[in-house]
Amino acid sequence: MVSELDLALVHALQIRPRAAWTDLAPLLGATAVTLARRWARLTEEGLAWVSAVPGPAFSHGGCTAFVFIRCAPAARERLAATLARLPEAVTVELVTPGPADLMLDVLAPDLASVHRFVNGELAALPGVLGMECVFATSLYAEGSRWRLGSLDASQLSVLGRPAAANAAGGRVCDLGSLDHALLDTLARDGRTRLAELAGLTGSSAATVRRRLGRLTASGIVTFRCDMAPAVSGLPVSVTFRGRAAAGEVNRLHRTLAMLPECRLLAAVTGSANVLATYWLRDIGAVQERETAVCAHLPGLEITERVLNTRTVKRMGHLLDDDGRRVGFHHIRPW
Template sequence: MSELDLALVHALQVRPRASWSDLAPLLGATAVTLTRRWERLTKEGLAWVSAVPGPAFAHGGCTAFVFLRCAPAARERLAARVAELPEAVTVELLAPGRADLMLDVLASDPGTVHRFVDEELAALPDVLDVECVFATSLYAEGSRWRLGSLDASQLSVLGRPRAGDAAGTPLADLSALDRVLLDALVRDGRTRLTELADLTGTSAATARRRLHRLTTGGVVAFRCDVAPAVSGLPVSVTFRGHAPAHDVNRLHRTLATLTECRLLAAVTGAANVLATYWLRDIGAVQQRETAACAHLPALRITERVLGTRTVKRMGHLLDGAGRRTGVRPIRPW
């Protein structure tokens, strides 16, 4: 990975659908060079842009975290099978402990999550136990995580990405055309308007208008994901803990500000805090826990869950090195 590659990825984390000609002056390279660099990164599975639920999903949809236990010999088989299910948007294998797999589940409502957990997951022959907790507030998630390769002046030029309206387009109002657009953008968030028009049988102007409605309405957002070879952070750890109710709303001002925070949520259950960090090595786990408790003294860590491999991330299948190998489109809308 060159410095230009890293800067390009960071720029796309801020503005995932920016044109190469817009980014060229900022990064000191030609649009042709950026195009070639990005094609190599995506071909090798090192980085990719995809569509994910926008701010409106927090009001019209439901996020849950599911922990599965199975026989040791069934771990890989079960992970591969669960990764085929669109509701399980992220699937991670865990180090031996109380659970063997951790899933991020997105659905339209809690009832749909319950049916998926009780009727599909619990019925799988390899599953021995299931635990499901719901996110009541999401303070940090993958689309907000940054590589840190651009300096302050470059970030100033890029500007802040415009957030969609959390109370925008109702998810139930999506048309068949909208859903085709979303499917294509989950596969490749940088799909050109002309290609989207061909897929939907409309004009580029119509595709642009529908996409603008989806983004400004908060239905969809975009994020640039990377393999560990790019991030330099191969260790994933999830802390589960308990904080007093009056401290939970401080999470976004405390734990989310810690370096390498990838996910932070208030959740249901006795352990009402769930936080995931990407770290450089196993020795940093204790450092992150110490820092988290120093920022929020009332927090009591009850479980440390070490991820051994991410099988699927937001609909994208990954190999043992965390490189993208395929797509299983998510459909939480």
Template sequence: MSELDLALVHALQLQPRAPWTDLAPLLGAAAVTLARRWERLTAQGLAWVSAVPGPSFSRSGCTAFVFLRCPPAARRRLADRVARLTEAVTVELLAPGHTDLMLDVLTPDLPALHRFIGEELAPLPDVLDVECVLATSLYAEGSRWRLRSLDPSQLSALGRSYTPDATGSAAFNLSLDHTLLDALVRDGRTRLADLAALTGRSTATVRRRIGLLTTSGIIAFRCDMAPAVSGLPVSITFRGRATANDVNRLHRTLATLPECRLLAAVTGSANVLATYWVRDIGSVQQRETTACARLPSLEVTDRVLGVRTVKRMGHLLDDEGRRLEVCPIRPW
């Protein structure tokens, strides 16, 4: 990975659909060079852009974290099988312990979550136990995490280089939006002309529709990457308890730590769930110490170490975290 590659990925985290011609002067490279580099990164499964549920999903949809236990010999088999379920948008194999798999589950509503767990997940032959907690507030998630490869002047320029195409609110158009979203989940940088051909609409209509879906918070775009790009190969999830007043301060405390990938207030006796990406196992204790110092009432009750991410937001990954294929998410 060159410095330009890292800067390109960071730029696409900030403006995932920005034209190459807009990014070229900011990154000091020709637009055709950026396009070629991005094509190489995506072809190797090192980085990708995709559409994901936006901020409004937390108000209308259901976000849950599910922990599965299974026989030791069935861990990989169960992970691969669960990864094919569209509701399980992220699937992570955990270090051997009392829990074997951690899933991020998205459904349109609570009844759909109950159906998924009771009718699809729990009956699977290898599932011994299911624990489910629901996110009541989401303070940090993958689309907000940054690589930190750009300098302040580049960050400032990117912040004002691109604005959404539309503003306002949008009602979901089933016939058009599902087709658009399936394509954008697979490749968030799909060209407007290709989307227009796919939907049978004009490029202007597609542009306006994507703008409305984005500014209404129905969808967001994010740039994901393999550990070879992030340089942070270890995923650690802390579960803990904090007072109600301190939970309301999570966005000002734990969410501001640079390694914070996911932070949520959840149901259950352990009402805080936080995932961090760190450089090595030795950093896990340091991260816990820092978190507890920032939130004194936090009592960490469990430390869940990820050993392999099988699926991330609908994208199936290999043992090194590189994208192999897509199992599109459809939580809308």
């Protein structure tokens, strides 16, 4: 179903999400037409997709929160479907019932917006029995930095490193109507061409190129290539919550984020001040990963293991039971 060329293509797009097929063709040993056809099949079958997501500058103006929701067992699926329609809830996951039944990633332009969403909108939803909300104070790793590992060293050398964005170069509040229109479109499909973006926004291709260049260079937006488990080969997702001395957290992240399965790593508010998500090959690897982490980091105490049973929405993209993309609901973190 997924060939070695498909895997190499996805990895290349993780590094250069908007690269032209003609640029990738020599690297991957295939024609531009073949790559375009392969990508069309992958996207049509919901196996891989590219989208615009908040860049490194988002942490200087925007707000990232993780919300753990308790609900009645019979309400889990219905509540998850309702939450998936809310733009603030960029990711919605069903998790093994325990202290929480649902886990949300919430992105908003500021802290006040998160408070209004959590304490107003979420708290009023039927079926919600309780919530815990923690805020990311530092984000050490997230989905746009995770790599599939299908390209060899020589191919990675040819691709090079992406241009570094200025993490403090842009502010969410500086965005205009054209910027928001571009971001709304690119969040759905990050490979939308400049000519199409120009037509959708009523601007010229030159204007779109200039504004998009500003958004990426300032770190307001970045692009990432996501995929279904059939492509990653890592169907199990687990989030570890742990506690460490405040002075140790910055040191811990160097070990935790270097593990190849690390998808997300954040320092957060609350007594459990470390949150890390790993994509793993099977359920047995959960214990293996925890044992390895604790052996290398005796100062870290794992307090909770949150096993994802199904991702309903990931950065706006709706997923089916197999993790394939089947739709999209707008997100509004900017």
